[in-house]
Amino acid sequence: MASAGDALFRPVRAGNAFEETVERLLQAVRLGVVGAGERLPAERELAERLGVSRVTLREAIRALADAGYVESRRGRYGGTFVNASLPTPRGKGRKIDPERLDDTLCLRHVLETGAAEMAAARSLTPGERQHLTSTLAETSASDLADYRRRDSRLHLAIAEVTASKSLTTAVADVRMRVNQLLDEIPLLEPNLEHSNAQHEAVVEAILAGDPAMARRVMAEHIEGTASLLRGFLN
Missing domain, CATH: 1.10.10.10 (Winged helix-like DNA-binding domain superfamily/Winged helix DNA-binding domain)
Incomplete structure (x- = not known):
């Protein structure tokens, strides 16, 4: 057994x-x-x-x-x-409902993989392409204190270049929920380095006009964050 x-x-x-x-x-x-x-x-x-x-x-x-x-x-x-005495599982001691966690992670997966796919399927304008690359650069250069804000801005930029206001609003809403959960766990530098590499791969796939690759890399990126949230908060 x-x-x-x-x-x-x-x-x-x-x-x-x-x-x-x-x-x-x-x-x-x-x-x-x-x-x-x-x-x-x-x-x-x-x-x-x-x-x-x-x-x-x-x-x-x-x-x-x-x-x-x-x-x-x-x-x-x-x-x-x-350690004989373990830390409080949640950074602020606030109870996290497992169903709420799963619901947020599910919704994020559907919305953000879809946003990456749809962004890659469009013929982006020069301004939209610049918006993605500049936001990516700002995220990659961000320090720990400002990383979460820059990270959120990049994910919103991907939604914005789909040209769907409804999708952008939905991604913004779910990102607020995700950030409330992320605030409960520590920032881990190896994860941020990995996230930056995945961000670059997502943006490259979008700029190359490869919807399947954009969706696949975004799904992998999101699952990495989900693994940390489940580990610390479940």
């Missing part, structure tokens, strides 16, 4: 390896598969089971250590240990 550890420490998908690794480790800690004060499996074993590089695993562990879930100890009996 498969154990809970087998179920959680299974290979992650390549597209969002860091985000899904964080999600799996958080699930293992918060579900008690690895209890308070207990050690996570050895780094080499865990990386093999999750199907990720040791660099990715170390980044995920560092993110959880910074968030207060685990600590790394050196020496003969060292390793990564679950």
Whole structure:
């Protein structure tokens, strides 16, 4: 019979390896598969089971250590240990309804993958193309303090170049809901670097007029964010 550890420490998908690794480790800690004060499996074993590089695993562990879930100890009996006292799962202690979380993530997926696809299907004007590239550049150059605002602006820019006011309004509404959830979890630098690369791929697909690619890359990008939200908030 498969154990809970087998179920959680299974290979992650390549597209969002860091985000899904964080999600799996958080699930293992918060579900008690690895209890308070207990050690996570050895780094080499865990990386093999999750199907990720040791660099990715170390980044995920560092993110959880910074968030207060685990600590790394050196020496003969060292390793990564679950902290005896875990942080409040939600940044502001506000209760998050699981149904609300799933509803928001579902709606976002439908709206934003559709927006990327429709944007790529249009013949964009020079002004629209400039709007996308300049907003992308501003997001990529943003610091941590301003990242969420710039990130939101880029996603809205993609909706705007569909030329659908109704879709742009719907994306703006769902983005407000997503940001309320994102405010409850820490900003993780490896995730932001990954997000910037995915943003660039989405914009490139739109500018190249490739609707299928735009939809696919946007879906992958959104799922990475969803993995972090489910990991921290479920």
